[in-house]
Amino acid sequence: MSSATLQDPPARTRPRDRPPVRRRGSLNHQTAAAWILTLPFVVLFLAFTAGPVLGSLGMSFTDMKQRDLRTPLAVNGVGLDNYVKALSDETFRKAAFNTAYFVVIGVPLTLTAALAAAVLLDRGVKKFASLFKVAYYLPVITSIVAIAVIWRFVLAPDSGLLNTVLSWVGIDGPNWLASKTWAMPSLIVMAIWRNFGAPMIIFLAGLQAIPQSVEEAGQLDGASAWQRFRYLILPLLRPTILFTSVTTGIGYLQFFEEPLVMTQGGPLNSTLSVSMYTYQQFGFGNYGLATSMSYLLFVVIAVITFLQFRLLREK
Amino acid sequence: MRRTWWIYLIAILGLVAVAAPFVWMFLGSFKTQGELLQVPPTWLPEAPTTQNYDDLFSKANFPRYFLNSAVVALAVTAGNVIFCSMVGYALAKLRFRGRTGLFILVMGTLMVPGVVTFVPLFVLVTNAGLANSYPGLILPFLVSPFGVFLMRQFFSGLPDDLMDAGRVDGTSELGIFARIMLPLTKPALATLAILTFLGSWNNFLWPLVIAQTEDKYTLPVALALYSTGQNAQNFGLLMAGAVVVVVPVLVIFLVFQRHVTRGIAMTGFK
Numbered sequence: 001m002s003s004a005t006l007q008d009p010p011a012r013t014r015p016r017d018r019p020p021v022r023r024r025g026s027l028n029h030q031t032a033a034a035w036i037l038t039l040p041f042v043v044l045f046l047a048f049t050a051g052p053v054l055g056s057l058g059m060s061f062t063d064m065k066q067r068d069l070r071t072p073l074a075v076n077g078v079g080l081d082n083y084v085k086a087l088s089d090e091t092f093r094k095a096a097f098n099t100a101y102f103v104v105i106g107v108p109l110t111l112t113a114a115l116a117a118a119v120l121l122d123r124g125v126k127k128f129a130s131l132f133k134v135a136y137y138l139p140v141i142t143s144i145v146a147i148a149v150i151w152r153f154v155l156a157p158d159s160g161l162l163n164t165v166l167s168w169v170g171i172d173g174p175n176w177l178a179s180k181t182w183a184m185p186s187l188i189v190m191a192i193w194r195n196f197g198a199p200m201i202i203f204l205a206g207l208q209a210i211p212q213s214v215e216e217a218g219q220l221d222g223a224s225a226w227q228r229f230r231y232l233i234l235p236l237l238r239p240t241i242l243f244t245s246v247t248t249g250i251g252y253l254q255f256f257e258e259p260l261v262m263t264q265g266g267p268l269n270s271t272l273s274v275s276m277y278t279y280q281q282f283g284f285g286n287y288g289l290a291t292s293m294s295y296l297l298f299v300v301i302a303v304i305t306f307l308q309f310r311l312l313r314e315k
Numbered sequence: 316m317r318r319t320w321w322i323y324l325i326a327i328l329g330l331v332a333v334a335a336p337f338v339w340m341f342l343g344s345f346k347t348q349g350e351l352l353q354v355p356p357t358w359l360p361e362a363p364t365t366q367n368y369d370d371l372f373s374k375a376n377f378p379r380y381f382l383n384s385a386v387v388a389l390a391v392t393a394g395n396v397i398f399c400s401m402v403g404y405a406l407a408k409l410r411f412r413g414r415t416g417l418f419i420l421v422m423g424t425l426m427v428p429g430v431v432t433f434v435p436l437f438v439l440v441t442n443a444g445l446a447n448s449y450p451g452l453i454l455p456f457l458v459s460p461f462g463v464f465l466m467r468q469f470f471s472g473l474p475d476d477l478m479d480a481g482r483v484d485g486t487s488e489l490g491i492f493a494r495i496m497l498p499l500t501k502p503a504l505a506t507l508a509i510l511t512f513l514g515s516w517n518n519f520l521w522p523l524v525i526a527q528t529e530d531k532y533t534l535p536v537a538l539a540l541y542s543t544g545q546n547a548q549n550f551g552l553l554m555a556g557a558v559v560v561v562v563p564v565l566v567i568f569l570v571f572q573r574h575v576t577r578g579i580a581m582t583g584f585k
Contacts, residue, residue: 027410033488034411037401041458042417044398048436048455049424055435072438117329124322132326134572135333141568141575143517145535146557149542150340153550158354161339167355193333201576254428257519261539275430279520287434294430301428 060292066285075288082292092293094269095277098184099297102273103252106188110248111241113196118203119229133204137197144194148261151190152177155262177263180270187258187271195251199244206240207233242312246305253301337561344368344554351550367555375552377559379530380537387452387522387533388515394457395511396504402458403466404492408478418467421460429520437524447527456515462507469503470496506574513564513575534560 060082062075086092117136121129139147154161155176163173176186210233218228256275259265265272265280274297281290343351345363371377405411406418436455437446445451473496481491522533532540538556546552568575 029488030409031411033492034405034409034414036489037405037409037492038417041398041402041463044454044458045421045424045460047439048457049427049432049460050420052432052435052439053424053427055439056431059435059438069438069441072442120322120326120329124319125326132330133576134569135330137572137576138337138565138568139333141513141517141564143519143535143538143560143564145517145519145539145542146340146560147336149538149553149557150336152542153343153351153554154336154339159352159356161335161356164355193336250426250428254430256430257539261542264543275428278430282434282437282524287438291431291434294428294434298428298431301426305426 056291057295059288060295062288064287064291066287068287078288082289083296085289086293086296091269091272092274092277095272095274098270098272099253099255099274101184102188102191102255103249105185106191106252107245107248109188110192110196110252111199111244113192114199114244115203115237115241117196117200118207119233121200122204122207133201136200139194140197142194144257145261147190147194148258152262155186155190178267180267183263183267183271187255187262190258190262191252191255195248199248202244203237203240206237210236238312242308245312246308249304249308250301253297253304340554340557340561344551344558346551346554348549348551351554367551370549370552371555371559375537375541375546375556376529377534377537377556380532380534381559383449383452383526383531384516384533384535386449388512390449390453391456391515392508392512394453395459395462396508398458399462399507400466400497400500400504401492402463403468404470404496406463406467407470408473408475408496409488421463425460425464433520433524436521440525446525447531449531451525452522452531452533455521456518459511462511465507465510466500466503469500473499502574502577505571506577509567509571509574513567516564 059072061077061079063078063081064072064075068075121132125132153159155163157163157173157175157178160173160176162176166173174182176182214232214236215228218232223231254275255273256279259271259273259276260279263271265276274293278290278293278297281293342358342360344367345360345365346357347362347364347366350357350361402417402421406414406421440446440451440455443451445454477495477499478491481495486495517535518533519535519539522536523539526532526536529537534556538553538560541547541549541556542553
């Protein structure tokens with residue numbers, strides 16, 4: 001359902017050659033009205049969104065630093081130097097690796113949790129289903145900064161909630177966020193906890209769009225519940241899985257607030273992400289370098305989104 | 316019926332896992348620093364105190380941050396409701412040159428990460444003399460590609476006949492939008508308003524960059540700076556701060572959750 005909405009319904013419901021039922025001159029009136037209606041948006045959009053997207057690209061080919069803040073046009077072009085510098089920077093590569101780690105592990109686990117929750121609420125839970133749905137969705141709309149603060153206490157070494165629960169079953173939990181090994185998995189678990197509610201809602205919509213008769217047919221053929229899910233339901237969810245993996249992937253590739261608030265990128269840069277490193281370079285005043293890093297991230301996001309469409313597209 | 320009980324068990328375990336950190340935060344905000352450091356930790360506060368909230372509102376200037384967050388979120392919400400519905404209507408229902416181009420441009424920027432635009436945006440806003448000001452916090456978010464997309468989707472679902480009827484009656488094109496079509500989009504406007512408000516309330520990167528003095532901090536910026544600055548060890552204060560950030564959002568969400576989940580189902584975006 002949700003992915004279908006990305007298409008262009010008006011183009012289909014109103015073909016170009018439809019005979020005009022309007023008064024004469026109506027198209028001119030429409031054009032005038034359209035200009036009035038879109039003008040404020042276009043001005044704001046060009047100034048604060050489209051302009052900066054291009055400005056960022058331009059800036060990434062210059063040596064712009066903080067001292068050029070007041071004279072942004074009086075900077076020198078340096079060609080691809082910033083990109084070369086970024087790609088040959090050990091810390092940037094580390095940040096790229098960390099971001100990949102977070103995405104490659106985090107996205108499939110988040111979608112699995114979301115799909116499991118959606119199936120549970122759609123097929124299993126009959127009473128209070130909307131209560132569970134709302135509760136599972138709560139972390140999604142909560143400030144990531146507040147969540148990061150809460151989770152720092154959940155993950156605290158001795159007085160933390162998680163290690164206390166683990167101690168009940170005899171496990172001596174580590175100091176999660178101070179461990180080079182455990183800091184990133186901790187952030188991934190937190191991200192799953194925070195984000196699974198969003199794709200869950202989309203999966204629920206996708207599941208509800210599948211007619212009951214599909215499952216009934218499987219039941220008649222003697223397929224087990226798992227077989228019905230694996231071979232009947234899952235293939236029908238393909239567009240929904242594509243859509244959620246794209247949106248979740250785009251979000252996770254930009255992962256920023258969690259390390260900023262919880263670990264400051266540490267220990268030893270083990271949770272430093274590309275977005276966070278870009279922000280740090282901005283803080284150091286290296287504007288040209290920071291924008292080149294952000295564009296590398298943008299290109300990766302665009303390429304991965306494109307690949308996801310290719311891979312998961314219906315055959 | 317045989318398998319019902321374990322399904323509910325899983326659902327309830329999920330509920331506990333989701334809710335526990337929130338409950339922990341809420342209860343923790345009423346504990347003393349000593350109790351928060353206690354091993355093993357306590358669940359219910361042993362000696363409940365409102366000291367953390369007193370500190371938050373007297374020493375830490377949280378009323379100011381709260382006000383800033385509210386002013387910015389309300390202004391951003393108003394802008395999005397007005398401008399995005401105007402553009403959404405034009406894109407869905409009016410025929411004009413550049414319509415397809417505008418739509419593609421808007422959709423193309425949905426994918427652009429926030430880190431891509433914030434450096435040039437910072438340069439722009441600083442040179443416009445708007446750094447560390449309310450307009451600097453608000454203007455870049457007054458319109459959003461998401462809002463345009465949502466409103467366009469909703470307007471597309473309304474029948475053209477209503478517009479034609481208006482035209483026959485001699486209503487102007489703008490009148491048709493404002494008096495006939497717009498009132499029919501109240502559910503979509505509610506969804507847009509709530510999602511925009513929540514997004515703005517939780518927005519972090521831009522206010523972090525542009526709010527340079529303490530009197531312009533929004534709540535998430537203040538909370539993040541407190542949690543990494545000299546108050547990093549003042550656990551009770553941070554818990555209380557998190558409560559102040561989270562509670563308004565929880566209340567709005569619980570009251571209007573229907574609009575929120577419908578918006579996601581309608582567009583696929585949160």
